[in-house]
Amino acid sequence: xxxxxxxxxxxxxxxxxxxxxxxxxxxxxxxxxxxxxxxxxxxxxxxxxxxxxxxxxxxxxxxxxxxxxxxxxxxxxxxxxxxxxxxxxxxxxxxxxxxxxxxxxxxxxxxxxxxxxxxxxxxxxxxxxxxxxxxxxxxxxxxxxxxxxxxxxxxxxxxxxxxxx
Amino acid sequence: xxxxxxxxxxxxxxxxxxxxxxxxxxxxxxxxxxxxxxxxxxxxxxxxxxxxxxxxxxxxxxxxxxxxxxxxxxxxxxxxxxxxxxxxxxxxxxxxxxxxxxxxxxxxxxxxxxxxxxxxxxxxxxxxxxxxxxxxxxxxxxxxxxxxxxxxxxxxxxxxxxxxxxxxxxxxxxxxxxxxxxxxxxxxxxxxxxxxxxxxxxxxxxxxxxxxxxxxxxxxxxxxxxxxxxxxxxxxxxxxxxxxxxxxxxxxxxxxxxxxxxxxxxxxxxxxxxxxxxxxxxxxxxxxxxxxxxxxxxxxxxxxxxxxxxxxxxxxxxxxxxxxxxxxxxxxxxxxxxxxxxxxxxxxxxxxxxxxxxxxxxxxxxxxxxxxxxxxxxxxxxxxxxxxxxxxxxxxxxxxxxxxxxxxxxxxxxxxxxxxxxxxxxxxxxxxxxxxxxxxxxxxxxxxx
Numbered sequence: 001x002x003x004x005x006x007x008x009x010x011x012x013x014x015x016x017x018x019x020x021x022x023x024x025x026x027x028x029x030x031x032x033x034x035x036x037x038x039x040x041x042x043x044x045x046x047x048x049x050x051x052x053x054x055x056x057x058x059x060x061x062x063x064x065x066x067x068x069x070x071x072x073x074x075x076x077x078x079x080x081x082x083x084x085x086x087x088x089x090x091x092x093x094x095x096x097x098x099x100x101x102x103x104x105x106x107x108x109x110x111x112x113x114x115x116x117x118x119x120x121x122x123x124x125x126x127x128x129x130x131x132x133x134x135x136x137x138x139x140x141x142x143x144x145x146x147x148x149x150x151x152x153x154x155x156x157x158x159x160x161x162x163x164x165x
Numbered sequence: 166x167x168x169x170x171x172x173x174x175x176x177x178x179x180x181x182x183x184x185x186x187x188x189x190x191x192x193x194x195x196x197x198x199x200x201x202x203x204x205x206x207x208x209x210x211x212x213x214x215x216x217x218x219x220x221x222x223x224x225x226x227x228x229x230x231x232x233x234x235x236x237x238x239x240x241x242x243x244x245x246x247x248x249x250x251x252x253x254x255x256x257x258x259x260x261x262x263x264x265x266x267x268x269x270x271x272x273x274x275x276x277x278x279x280x281x282x283x284x285x286x287x288x289x290x291x292x293x294x295x296x297x298x299x300x301x302x303x304x305x306x307x308x309x310x311x312x313x314x315x316x317x318x319x320x321x322x323x324x325x326x327x328x329x330x331x332x333x334x335x336x337x338x339x340x341x342x343x344x345x346x347x348x349x350x351x352x353x354x355x356x357x358x359x360x361x362x363x364x365x366x367x368x369x370x371x372x373x374x375x376x377x378x379x380x381x382x383x384x385x386x387x388x389x390x391x392x393x394x395x396x397x398x399x400x401x402x403x404x405x406x407x408x409x410x411x412x413x414x415x416x417x418x419x420x421x422x423x424x425x426x427x428x429x430x431x432x433x434x435x436x437x438x439x440x441x442x443x444x445x446x447x448x449x450x451x452x453x454x455x456x457x458x459x460x461x462x463x464x465x466x467x468x469x470x471x472x473x474x475x476x477x478x479x480x481x482x483x484x485x486x487x488x489x490x491x492x493x494x495x496x497x498x499x500x501x502x503x504x505x506x507x508x509x510x511x512x513x514x515x516x517x518x519x520x521x522x523x524x525x526x527x528x529x530x531x532x533x534x535x536x537x538x539x540x541x542x543x544x545x546x547x548x549x550x551x552x553x554x555x556x557x558x559x560x561x562x563x564x565x566x567x568x569x570x571x572x573x574x575x576x577x578x579x580x581x582x583x584x585x586x587x588x589x590x591x592x593x594x595x596x597x598x599x600x601x602x603x604x605x606x607x608x609x610x611x612x613x614x
Contacts, residue, residue, distance in 0.1 A: 003525060003528075005521065005525065044286060045286065045289070047322070047324040048324075053543075057543065060590075061520075061521035061524065062521075064518050064520065064521045065518065065521050065522070066518075138321075141318055141321060141322065142318075142321050142322045142324070143322070143324065144322065144326060145324070145326055145375075
């Protein structure tokens with residue numbers, strides 16, 4: 001298993017040195033793992049979909065170590081959001097995934113909103129964790145406000161783009 | 166038991182919790198109380214190993230669940246008095262959910278959850294018990310067909326979408342209102358109190374904003390808001406949570422037992438999966454063995470598990486052929502717990518920025534792979550608990566109304582005390598012997614230099 005701190009910094013570096021939002025960070029790492037990054041990190045289901053305490057901790061540690069910078073900004077309706085930046089050179093690989101492959105996946109995710117990432121990650125998590133059939137219905141039950149037909153359509157398209165569907 | 170008279174339960178916190186046969190919610194919930202799955206909660210302690218530190222803290226999840234139901238009824242009354250469009254149906258679902266919210270807890274809760282191979286959170290089991298082949302599901306379905314699914318959905322969704330959901334899951338939910346008082350009382354700690362009656366008296370129903378990020382999709386819904394006179398009570402309420410976590414839930418000795426139980430169960434699973442049942446001291450027919458061996462554990466086995474089953478297995482594992490298992494079992498039985506180096510408790514000045522580097526080195530040098538097993542305990546201690554997420558919806562906030570009656574604020578924007586309460590990282594290392602502990606402390610000194 002790669003060191004999670006290095007991995008998180010590496011992912012931000014490969015994403016052009018910047019990644020916006022804690023939600024996006026969590027779902028990005030989850031989806032890269034689903035694509036074969038093989039981080040060895042644990043995920044648990046929360047109301048916002050699969051969540052890894054290890055990812056949150058690694059991001060905090062990276063900030064303390066100075067390899068990652070996290071700045072919080074007030075967003076719409078005063079909902080804060082965090083901007084992560086990493087000035088390190090992009091690594092040759094993150095976990096078991098070579099840099100070029102990770103970049104392609106990150107670019108694909110960049111075309112989608114954080115909610116769509118959350119829905120895609122939730123769909124994938126439920127599919128492989130007890131809900132192989134009727135997964136969409138299960139996502140809709142759990143996320144009635146977020147899982148609109150349009151967003152679900154785009155979440156599935158993202159999974160297709162990533163080769164996960 | 167006949168269901169035609171008022172059923173009264175004595176409770177150390179509320180005095181009396183009564184179920185009226187004339188009230189459809191009470192009547193249904195009383196039938197739920199008498200199911201075998203709910204009665205199982207008598208055999209699961211609310212605070213797991215906390216009695217190793219606080220001998221009085223032996224209360225059950227059943228007592229807590231009844232308290233949550235009692236609080237939920239009170240919160241629902243608030244909604245009814247304040248709302249022009251009160252929904253009896255939503256109130257029924259909410260009351261059932263409050264009563265049943267812990268029915269999926271396993272023995273020793275989180276320590277057990279973390280060790281079992283098919284990691285499922287207790288909320289998942291709660292939903293399975295509510296809609297599975299159980300007495301609870303039969304009682305709910307006999308009331309009406311959709312009820313079990315509606316109650317289960319509330320646990321799976323885990324996302325409050327209106328004021329009824331917030332009775333079960335929010336900063337100010339029936340669960341927290343009970344456990345903060347009950348756990349403090351049973352543990353016998355002096356700090357961590359708050360003015361419960363004043364808090365309820367200050368409680369109002371107002372319009373709050375629910376938001377979904379990105380699409381800037383915000384909507385106004387009913388939610389609980391505290392009147393301005395409730396500000397100090399709300400501060401105490403949040404402080405109470407902080408103190409309970411610091412002194413009880415995350416107590417280093419309790420957590421030592423928890424990490425040891427997790428290590429014991431992890432070792433047990435490994436032996437069982439390798440076909441070494443003989444060296445565990447357990448039998449093939451043990452429900453714990455059956456449950457832990459399976460990739461897809463059965464609900465019927467899960468429902469059989471309780472603290473007594475696990476303690477009985479631990480007693481037999483003390484005589485196990487496997488040295489590690491035997492030693493951990495003995496340690497738990499005799500309260501001979503691992504030694505602790507509480508790195509997170511050091512002052513900021515002592516810690517500097519060394520903690521992440523220390524954690525990394527501990528992981529590299531002291532692990533099962535390097536043959537020097539050290540157990541770690543990680544958590545976040547926060548008064549105004551937030552997940553590491555951007556979103557903080559109205560139901561994750563404590564809202565204080567403005568004196569002019571126009572809107573409300575997040576308590577963090579009104580209270581310098583709450584604003585100042587930054588989360589603290591808990592990081593501890595545990596090991597069995599003094600030599601190893603010496604090495605761990607020495608490593609810390611090296612990192613600090």
